[in-house]
Amino acid sequence: MQRFNYLAFLGSRFARRAVPVGCVAVAAVAGTITIAASANGSSGKRTHKPGFSVFAHPLTGGAHTASVGGMQPPPGSVLAATHGNHYAYASRTGGEVCVIALRPSGGGAACGASAKMEETGADLIALPVNGSKLGVTLLVPNGVSNVQVADNDGSTRSVVVANNVVIIEEEELASVQYTLPWGVTKTIEVGSIVKSQMERIAAREAASGQEAQ
């Protein structure tokens, strides 16, 4: 029986070319696997798939697209949560994800690139103007089960996430905080944003009133 001669093979012209190329290919594959493992968290903590399950499982049992004062969410939006007369929707179009809120006093939408929003979530802060309440609507990725709410007096409480969405309406809101499944904590500094905006608005309205006189 003829046996394979390894020494002869390694010395051949083919082997002198093929072996280094093969080594580089193996190293490249190994490197890719290592980088992918690092990105997913080498400790294996990242077990949740990023994304928003609300698009597959929207809120049912109520009106899917409410019209508040004639204003509607964009076509394709899904109803995610309601809180009194505050309706929260999520939409995903053109590579963007949005969280949308409709209230009798006004509404809003905050949008970002889908990939980024799946990593961080989206926040929409409604300032207390024209008789409306301070409100925060959050769209958080899968795996975020609760949000920590801190008030200006230092008190804190936990709010449960449903359908990737949380609606908070509080006059003395200081911050909201949530921890993503891969260990990153996001803090929305609601109090400082509202304070600086309200100061600017007061100055602007005062100037507007003087101009009108």
Added chain:
Amino acid sequence: MSVLKSMPVLGRLSGRLKLLLVTTGALASGVTALGVAQPASATYETYSCAACSSKNGPEAIILNSEATNYETNGICSAVWRHNADGSYGLLVDECTQETYKITACYTGSEFKGHGELEKISLTNQHLAGHEDNYKYCG
């Protein structure tokens, strides 16, 4: 020669059927027009700044104000009404910290006023906005 007779297929149909087809077409057009949430006199004004902290949009008949921060996340958008006495009243003001685009929508009837965009961060940034009177928010 009538328009209907100029169409070979319609020309062979009876008068009553022609009327039915034309009426159906007119109704379908009307329903389609109603389905689009833009008013008959749609407003759509855009504005931007290369490096600023805030900017007002032009005066127009509006409902919504959208603002985009091209440099980083964090932006606010406001809707101002121009009152009869010449003063301005703030109707809606919405902010975001984690995204780069925000829209503020007024849920009442359209009015004369303008949108406004404003950054959250300390440095001036490349901002852009548009204002419209569409019935969709976002």
